[in-house]
Amino acid sequence: MKIDQLILTRENTPFSFEHPFMPASMWNDRKYSYFYARVYDGVVTTHRRYEQRAYSDVIELGPEVLLAGQPIPPPPPPPANEAPSVNAGPDQSVTLPGAANLDGAVSDDGLPNPPGAVTTTWSKVSGPGTVIFANASAVDTTAIFSADGTYVLRLTATDGALSSSDDVAITVGSGVGGSPISFDRLHLFADKSDTFKIMGSGFSLTEDLIFRLKSGGIEKFSKTIRPKDAFTIELSVSPSDLASAPIGFYDAELQKVSGGPVIVHPEGKQILLTKLGDLWKRGASDLDEQKRDGKIDTDDVSRMLTQWNTADPEADINPGPSGISAGKVDIFDANKLMANWTL
Numbered sequence: 001m002k003i004d005q006l007i008l009t010r011e012n013t014p015f016s017f018e019h020p021f022m023p024a025s026m027w028n029d030r031k032y033s034y035f036y037a038r039v040y041d042g043v044v045t046t047h048r049r050y051e052q053r054a055y056s057d058v059i060e061l062g063p064e065v066l067l068a069g070q071p072i073p074p075p076p077p078p079p080a081n082e083a084p085s086v087n088a089g090p091d092q093s094v095t096l097p098g099a100a101n102l103d104g105a106v107s108d109d110g111l112p113n114p115p116g117a118v119t120t121t122w123s124k125v126s127g128p129g130t131v132i133f134a135n136a137s138a139v140d141t142t143a144i145f146s147a148d149g150t151y152v153l154r155l156t157a158t159d160g161a162l163s164s165s166d167d168v169a170i171t172v173g174s175g176v177g178g179s180p181i182s183f184d185r186l187h188l189f190a191d192k193s194d195t196f197k198i199m200g201s202g203f204s205l206t207e208d209l210i211f212r213l214k215s216g217g218i219e220k221f222s223k224t225i226r227p228k229d230a231f232t233i234e235l236s237v238s239p240s241d242l243a244s245a246p247i248g249f250y251d252a253e254l255q256k257v258s259g260g261p262v263i264v265h266p267e268g269k270q271i272l273l274t275k276l277g278d279l280w281k282r283g284a285s286d287l288d289e290q291k292r293d294g295k296i297d298t299d300d301v302s303r304m305l306t307q308w309n310t311a312d313p314e315a316d317i318n319p320g321p322s323g324i325s326a327g328k329v330d331i332f333d334a335n336k337l338m339a340n341w342t343l
């Protein structure tokens, strides 16, 4: 605020002068008993009565008038919002199918409030393949990669108004001898069409692979497949595919059609080819990865009887005509088991 006008008036008689000084000539013209000093910038903010006793009186305006004429200092500005501080962690190298452990760090001044919180996102800036983050919203998380090469990943933090980001370079090397793989189970039924899943990483979507089952080093089954995505292969197998493969345990391997390293299960686990009805083996526990033993015998009958009239998916091996026995262990399953009772 500033003084727009200082008005001195005789009582009930407006009489104004320019701010801030009253011309001296006016003071000597006449004497008034009382003056009112007003300071205003559109509205009166101060109003005080003064008395002039003689022509020579010098009226000193009181501090409330003078202070009211001072510019009012502006309110202190609100604290300025600082952008979040982001560190995406050190550059690193991993080997397929290994995951990169992303160790980010984010801090902020808590402004603006609301929201008073920072949200973060991991994203891929560059790189030859797909990146999957375990939790892209977490500061610390893991990332897996569909192909080898150099990737730049970015951690972005936003406080609701300002964003910051930092990049980290990940060098992804191809696995020695190819990527290790794992299977969704360790058996195939020779008398049932099914889809067998192979999990790994770095599978090319443009290059076919050959899946082989070998016994004693001799190939008994092979099929050419194209990966579903960089991490998954789905192999559809029908009884006719497996017609030439006898019941038993097989080594499974994967190789590009163009050649290159043979990929095997890293723990050397074998696939059991067996028939519906082979549910169990003597002494098997739920912790066994492979309950089946390739033989259909009294252990399997025992297993089926303990599950009789239940919906056990393992023992429900025969849906019966028109599917009337699907989802239930009953006489149709017993018939199937007995029909395969030759092993």
Ligand SMILES: [Ca+2]
Binding pocket: 081, 082, 083, 084, 108, 109, 110, 111, 112, 159, 162
């Ligand atoms: Ca902030």
Ligand SMILES: [Ca+2]
Binding pocket: 277, 278, 279, 280, 281, 292, 293, 294, 295, 296, 297, 299, 300
């Ligand atoms: Ca068995």
Ligand SMILES: [Ca+2]
Binding pocket: 316, 317, 318, 319, 320, 325, 326, 327, 328, 329, 330, 332, 333
């Ligand atoms: Ca059934």
